[in-house]
Amino acid sequence: DVKVTQSSRYLVKRTGEKVFLECVQDMDHENMFWYRQDPGLGLRLIYFSYDVKMKEKGDIPEGYSVSREKKERFSLILESASTNQTSMYLCATRTEGQLYGYTFGSGTRLTVV
Amino acid sequence: SQKIEQNSEALNIQEGKTATLTCNYTNYSPAYLQWYRQDPGRGPVFLLLIRENEKEKRKERLKVTFDTTLKQSLFHITASQPADSATYLCALVRGYALNFGKGTSLLVTP
Numbered sequence: 001d002v003k004v005t006q007s008s009r010y011l012v013k014r015t016g017e018k019v020f021l022e023c024v025q026d027m028d029h030e031n032m033f034w035y036r037q038d039p040g041l042g043l044r045l046i047y048f049s050y051d052v053k054m055k056e057k058g059d060i061p062e063g064y065s066v067s068r069e070k071k072e073r074f075s076l077i078l079e080s081a082s083t084n085q086t087s088m089y090l091c092a093t094r095t096e097g098q099l100y101g102y103t104f105g106s107g108t109r110l111t112v113v
Numbered sequence: 114s115q116k117i118e119q120n121s122e123a124l125n126i127q128e129g130k131t132a133t134l135t136c137n138y139t140n141y142s143p144a145y146l147q148w149y150r151q152d153p154g155r156g157p158v159f160l161l162l163i164r165e166n167e168k169e170k171r172k173e174r175l176k177v178t179f180d181t182t183l184k185q186s187l188f189h190i191t192a193s194q195p196a197d198s199a200t201y202l203c204a205l206v207r208g209y210a211l212n213f214g215k216g217t218s219l220l221v222t223p
Contacts, residue, residue, distance in 0.1 A: 004156075033210055042215035043157075043202070050209055058210060090156050101147055101159025102211060109154070 003027070004093050006105035013112050019078040021108050023091030031094045032074035033102070034058075034066065036087040043090065049074055081112045115140040117205060117214035125220045126193055134188040134217045136203035146179055146186050149202040151216065157202055161188075193221045 007022035025032065033048040035058075045058030047066040055066050063085060067075045078085055088109050092102040118137045126132050136146070145164045149157035163170045163179045163186065170177045176189040190197050200216040 031209065035213075040215070043213040045210050045212075048210050056209065088154075092156070099145065099162060099164075101149070101162060102157075103159065104156030107154070107156050 004091055004103050004105040006089075006091050006108050008108050009106060011108055011110045013078075013081050013110065015082060015112055017078075017081045017112075019081050019110070019112075021076040021078075021089055021091075021110070023074045023076070023105055024072055025074075025093040025103075026072065027093070027095070027103075028071060029093040029095045029103075030071070032068065033092040033094075034064075034074070034076045035090045035092065036060070037090060037107075038087050046076065078110075083112050086110060086112045115205075115207065115212065117141075117203060117212060119201075119203060119214040120217045121215065123218040123220055125222065128194060128221055128223050130193055132190040132193045132197070132219055132221070134201050134219065136186040136188065136214055138184050138205055141184070141205050141207075143181075143205045145206070146177075147204045147211065148175075148177060148186075148188050149204060149213075151200045151202060153200075157213075160201075190219075193219075195221050195223055197221050 003026045005024045034046040035043045037043045049055045049068040065077045090107045091105040094102045116139045147162045148160045151157040163177045174191045178187045200218045202216040204211040204213045
């Protein structure tokens with residue numbers, strides 16, 4: 001089974017800090033995704049990557065950037081954390097070909113104070 | 114704009130009954146639709162994928178239907194158990210990524 005590991009389950013950061021959220025997958029999947037999930041808003045796509053060094057903006061990329069230097073690792077960066085970025089962040093991966101579901105990590109609950 | 118709608122109200126049912134959850138969509142022409150389960154504080158877990166040319170798909174106690182004319186999918190859990198209590202999300206592809214509905218919370222009571 002594919003394993004998607006997010007580096008932290010809970011994280012508390014201060015406003016203005018640069019925050020790195022790490023995601024590692026162990027199955028050589030091409031596609032990786034970052035979502036955030038908020039009550040009443042559901043899952044919203046921040047960024048995705050379909051190959052190493054390739055990235056595409058999702059629906060809410062403002063205030064975020066990403067890095068994919070190696071196939072197995074996809075990092076989400078909050079350039080200057082703000083309180084409205086307090087959320088559950090979920091990383092997901094999918095193999096090439098669309099007839100497969102996503103595999104999600106366990107999530108990182110980020111609180112910005 | 115593209116929308117995926119699921120019942121926002123929680124569904125409460127008694128153990129042993131069949132739970133039916135609804136997913137409606139607009140402004141999509143999906144080749145397939147997916148269903149996920151999410152437990153509190155955890156990431157969603159993929160359950161089933163149904164293609165546009167499949168009317169129905171089953172997996173153990175789960176059954177999914179897909180009506181592209183009505184733009185609707187129904188998700189059934191037969192002989193429901195308290196362990197089935199969770200939030201269930203439907204999802205449709207948009208380009209490379211998936212768009213998710215907001216989910217319906219299911220509570221199965223003994």
